[in-house]
Amino acid sequence: MVIITYNEEKNIARCIQSVKDIADEIVVLDSFSKDNTKQICESLGATFYEHAFDGHIQQKNRAITYATYPHILSLDADEALDETLKQSIITVKNNWTHDGYYMNRLTNYCGHWVKHCNWYPDTKLRLWDSRKGAWTGINPHDKYELHDGDHNTKHIKGDILHYSFNSVADHYKQVEYFTNISSKAYFDKGKKAPLYKLMINPIAKFIDHYLLHVGFLDGKAGFLISKISAYATYLKYKKLRNLYQK
Numbered sequence: 001m002v003i004i005t006y007n008e009e010k011n012i013a014r015c016i017q018s019v020k021d022i023a024d025e026i027v028v029l030d031s032f033s034k035d036n037t038k039q040i041c042e043s044l045g046a047t048f049y050e051h052a053f054d055g056h057i058q059q060k061n062r063a064i065t066y067a068t069y070p071h072i073l074s075l076d077a078d079e080a081l082d083e084t085l086k087q088s089i090i091t092v093k094n095n096w097t098h099d100g101y102y103m104n105r106l107t108n109y110c111g112h113w114v115k116h117c118n119w120y121p122d123t124k125l126r127l128w129d130s131r132k133g134a135w136t137g138i139n140p141h142d143k144y145e146l147h148d149g150d151h152n153t154k155h156i157k158g159d160i161l162h163y164s165f166n167s168v169a170d171h172y173k174q175v176e177y178f179t180n181i182s183s184k185a186y187f188d189k190g191k192k193a194p195l196y197k198l199m200i201n202p203i204a205k206f207i208d209h210y211l212l213h214v215g216f217l218d219g220k221a222g223f224l225i226s227k228i229s230a231y232a233t234y235l236k237y238k239k240l241r242n243l244y245q246k
Contacts, residue, residue, distance in 0.1 A: 001019050001023035001024075001025065001026045001027065001072075001073045001074075001075070002027045002028075002029070002060075002063045002064060002066070002072055002073070002074050002075075003016075003026070003027070003028050003063070003074075003075055004028075004029050004030070004031070004059045004063050004076075004077075005028055005030045005031070005033060005037050005041070006030065006031040006032075006033050006037075007033045007034060007035045007037060008033065008035075008077035008078070009033075009035040009036040009037050009040055011077045011078045011163065012028075012037055012040050012041060012077050013040050014080050015078070015079060015080050016040075016041065016044045016046055017080075018081045018086070018161075019073065019075070019080075019086075020044065020045065021086075022081075022086055022089055022090055023073065024068075024069060025047060025067070025068055025069070026041075026044075026045065026046040026047065027046070027049070027063065027066050027067050028041045028046045028047070028048050028049065029049045029050070029051060029059060029062060029063035029066060030049065030050050030051075031051070031052065031053035031059065032050055032052070047066070049063075049066050055139045056139050056142045056181075057135045057136065057139055057142045060074065060135040060142055061134055061135045064130050067130070070129055070130050071093075071096060071127075071128070071129055071130070072127070072128060072129075072130045073089065073126060073127050074126050074127075074144065075126065076162075078163045078164065079105070079160050079161065079162050079163070080160070080161045080163070081158065081160065081161070082106075082158050082159045082160075082161055083158075084157050084158035084159070085103055085156070085157070085158025085159055085160065086158070087158070088103070088156035088157050088158045089101075089127065089156070089158075091156075092156065096129075097154070098152045098153055098154045099128060099129050099132045099146055099151040100127065100128035100132070100144075100146055100153045100154075101125070101126075101128065101153065101155070101156050102123050102124065102125050102126075102154070102155040102156070103123070103124060103126055103127070103155070103159070103160055104120065104121035104122060104123055104124075104158075104159050104160070105120075105121070105122040105123070105124050105160040105161075105162050106120055106121075106122075106159040106160070106161055107119050107120070107122065107162040108161065108162065108164060109165055109171075109221050109224075109225060110167060110221060110224075112219070112221040114218050114221060114222070114225065115217070115218065116213055116214045116215050116216075116217045116218050116222060117209045117210070117213055117215035117218055117222050117225045117226060117229075118208060118212075118213040118215075122162075123155070124143075124144075124160065125144045125145075125146075125153065126144070126160065127156075128144060132146050132147060132151055133146035133147055133151075134147070138182065138186070138189070139182065140177075140178050140181045140185075141182065168228075171224070172228065175228060175231065175232040176235075178232070179235045179236045179239055182236050183236050183237075183240040183242075183243060184243070186236070187240055187243045191240070192240075192244075193237040193238075193240035193241045198234060198237045198238060198241065201234075201237065202230040202231065202233045202234040203230065205226075205230045205233045206226050206229070206230035209222075209225060209226035209229050210222065210223065210226035
């Protein structure tokens with residue numbers, strides 16, 4: 001089990017406690033937290049390491065190198081396993097037959113479990129043979145991918161429980177932070193931000209989440225998620241345009 005952290009004292013205990021009965025080891029790679037993350041991790045039996053943060057993808061790949069075993073379960077600090085997923089992982093441990101295992105993620109948004117908005121099932125590859133793949137993507141949106149060639153995967157039952165935002169203010173705060181990272185990553189890759197993307201893509205994002213993926217069935221939470229996701233799309237391209245103008 002591997003986790004990366006930074007100032008996660010509100011979440012990390014729940015995450016570790018959800019896996020401590022099934023994990024052979026719990027490795028935490030921290031970015032020099034200023035709160036009680038380290039003390040909580042060590043009190044719960046995790047092996048704690050520190051390294052300066054240089055990107056989500058880079059840090060997650062680095063964290064794997066601290067693990068003793070090649071078979072890795074990766075969670076974020078604000079995630080935990082439900083009971084069904086725990087049992088599925090135990091079954092896998094007793095008979096490892098695939099290179100990687102996919103699982104669904106269910107997100108809690110301000111106290112509401114989101115079943116629509118393109119937020120569920122939100123399938124993730126989080127259990128794998130670390131010799132067969134690596135974290136990739138564009139920061140901050142990382143994803144684990146198995147290397148090209150022969151590999152097999154399986155989807156297992158149960159959900160990762162994702163405790164995303166306690167308030168709408170937290171959501172906007174994350175949007176500000178993530179769009180700073182993503183716009184810089186896009187800029188570094190030479191991606192452009194034509195005016196039509198600034199105008200059309202946010203509208204398309206809202207329609208996708210709220211109508212095509214029936215976010216309205218999640219009530220107020222669905223509307224807020226769709227609206228803020230559209231705003232995040234706008235802000236990402238706006239910041240990207242600003243980088244080119246500078």
